[in-house]
Amino acid sequence: MIRKTMTVLALGLAMTAAGANLALAQSAAAKAAVDAAKAAGTVGEQADGYLGIVAGGDAGLRASVAEINTGRAAAYRDIAAKTGVTPEAAGQATAKQLYSRLAPGQYWKPLDGGWVKK
Template identity: 80%
Template sequence: MMRKTLTVLALGLTLSALGTGAVLAQSSAAKATVDAAKAAGVVGEQADGYLGIVAGGDDALRASVAEINIGRAAAYKEIAARTGVTPEAAGQATAKQLYSRLAPGYYWKPLDGGWMKK
């Protein structure tokens, strides 16, 4: 189990090093929309590895978040298939890497809590 955990963490580091935009399927428009919403405090990262709406947002933003989350889900399933862990574990390992790069003032949602600013 420890080896699988380390493998998932290493893959999370690889995703971070390459940039999640380079690895996870998403359009540049969706990424730009979500990046602006993150900076505005409308969208945040979650400890499960997915994006979430902090507050507000229109249908276009929700569609962009959904598009990116679909890409992330596919990546987590691929990681899980290669490493023998669950997609949930792969998402959580990647989320730890995303959190480490999260700028101060951006929103984060732990698995057992509500939204908080980093």
């Protein structure tokens, strides 16, 4: 029980650091493009911790999403190495934090479903 509590605590601390790492891992242009697309309903957050295209989106937007997702993947691998969880678990834990920061009207995709508007 103590070991599980320590793992959860370490994962929580790593998730806080992940927020900073995610911000650093993306270019300002990619972030601006994705933020605008999230506000427009073209891009949404997924329960696996990655961004997804809800509908439409040109090649430039898709490249911005891919750039940010690449940075997130690296952050999740780093968190996993430090905490002993899988990168998938790190991504899902981060997704919970990302969901809490979604503005009303933005999109979210649960692990077992389609896009829903918050």
